[in-house]
Amino acid sequence: MKFAEAIRIVQAKAPAGARPLAVALACGCTAEQLKVFLTAHLKTLFPDRGATVAAGLYGDCLGNLERLRATRAEALAVLLEWPDLDPRLGLRAAGGWGPAELADIVATVEAQATRFEAALTRAAEAMPVALCLPTLPFPPAPLMPGWRLADCELQVRARVYALAAHAVRLPGVRLLNPQRLDQLSPPAERLDVRADLLSGFPYRPPHASTVAELLARLLQDAPPKKGLITDLDDTLWRGLLGEVGADGVSWSLDRHSHAHALYQQLLRSLAETGVLIAVASKNDPARVEEAFRRQDLLLPRDRVFPVEAHWGSKSESVGRILRAWNVGADSVVFVDDSPMELAEVKAAHLALETVFFPTGQDQAVYELLARLRDLFGKASVGAEDGIRLASLRGAAEQRQAAEAASADRDAFLRGTEAELTLSTDKRTTEPRALELVNKTNQFNLNGRHYTEGEWRDYRARPDTFVYRVSYRDRFGPLGTIAVLAGRRERGRICVDTWVLSCRAFSRRIEHRCVALLFEHLQAGEVAFDFQATPRNGPLQEFFAGLLGGPPAGCVCLPKATFVRSCPALYHQVKVVTHG
């Protein structure tokens, strides 16, 4: 992004009614231009928010960090550079680069890094923090020639990495990956000596823009994609199954097809972190199963669900997979080596992200793997991720069982042995609730998303409640599948956020959630801050069933109305108030 473009984006008015997004920027350089870039990238990534950036004083990154954490900012971006650890490592100081000074610089950096660790720890308790380690070249202070790594430089760099290792373990701290920064902004094209000496702004504009963009992305923490649908021939493996048979397809070094092994390895890793993996292939299904029985396949058959192998169109296969997963196309990536197949699928599923698999081009496959990591990467892997595939299979079995028992729905539900646990402890820092709120579209009260900072502030308010609902039945556990967040207002209950995972539909869990609100909060009426969205049809149908007509605006539901419309519920309910 050019600086002029950034200025124009910053000057553009936020949409009417946009919620503010206040971000604090702690750095030691002149912050004005960096503020412009960071604001512009935040406005680009959060188009429905009114992004503003506040910065501190020149030359006092640590002090700025301490002061800004006390502000009402929603998040904090911290940009460290060498002079923030010792001014003599910058170009605007001339305190000496002799042997004695270098030893003193190492000692100063040690002490200053310790202070930064303490300040970051305190900041992380108050708000999410995006941290960028020094990006500029180490100054020519060491006595050795530049191609030889000097002990003092090594000690300083080691201390900075120790600081980073401390910070990244703090909840809420996200660290900018220097490797990605190196790819986007070559190290030799970052420093602007003239601008640094002139105004205290040491960055060339393209580098400042890149740093600001990556910091904004760290703060955005975009939800990852949920599922990947892969082709088989010349994608999951090299070769055409129909021509060479199950033993003829390959993914090995000696057959020059190892790039496919790396792809399989990545898919397995994604599956182990809860990403759904399915197959859409024009193939003989018996041959596909035979190939999946090969012991050396790095992606086990039981990690793949469903497998659509036949001679029909891939767009139809993808449609069936999306229904089996019950997720929207915009959460899914389709990988195939055929541009024609990619186009056919894209035409039928516009929101789906289609990715070309460059068979035979190892470098391009490597880049594809990095791209898939970007699309599916997540900060942490929880217990929910491990059971997602099992619960989907369970849901498919449950649907089949329910269809068989459709004549007596109640008898079927009674026999599911459903157990529902309501957790009311809103102090918990586990990330699943926010993740569910931000990625659920179909059963979502109003489509409202929260940043980590907003969610933290919401939970901290004394008048709010946050309920998490987890579920299991004889088909298996579903984990945390619903979140209800609201507040008491003038004697009644107002629900601001309510989401229910699509994996949990058709079990009357939504009815149980409302029943629990009435029971647990002893309310006579509950007001739901409902807003229709293009995708929350299932929730609209639920309200229409209770109210006798489509909902419009805020839904006020008296207990008597709910009791009249609520079907029989068969869940065993447990309430957990702590932990």
Place this chain on the structure above:
Amino acid sequence: MDNIRERLLGCFATVFPDLSAGEVPRASMSSVATWDSMATINLMMVIEEEFAIQVPPEDLERLVSFESVLSYLQRAEVPAA
């Protein structure tokens, strides 16, 4: 030459959005309240991007009005857009 003038008008409009099209050619540090040292840095960054040049620090002190910047760019023979 007109091309340089048009491009410079665009730079000024970006950095000083409150100035009308008629005010920009007469703009100077003394007449524009928001033209402070930070605005000078912003203006130079935008001009350097637009004209693919680097303004030496010693020249900055002379660039105090639209007209002085325009003369500077015309003398510098900046590349065409």
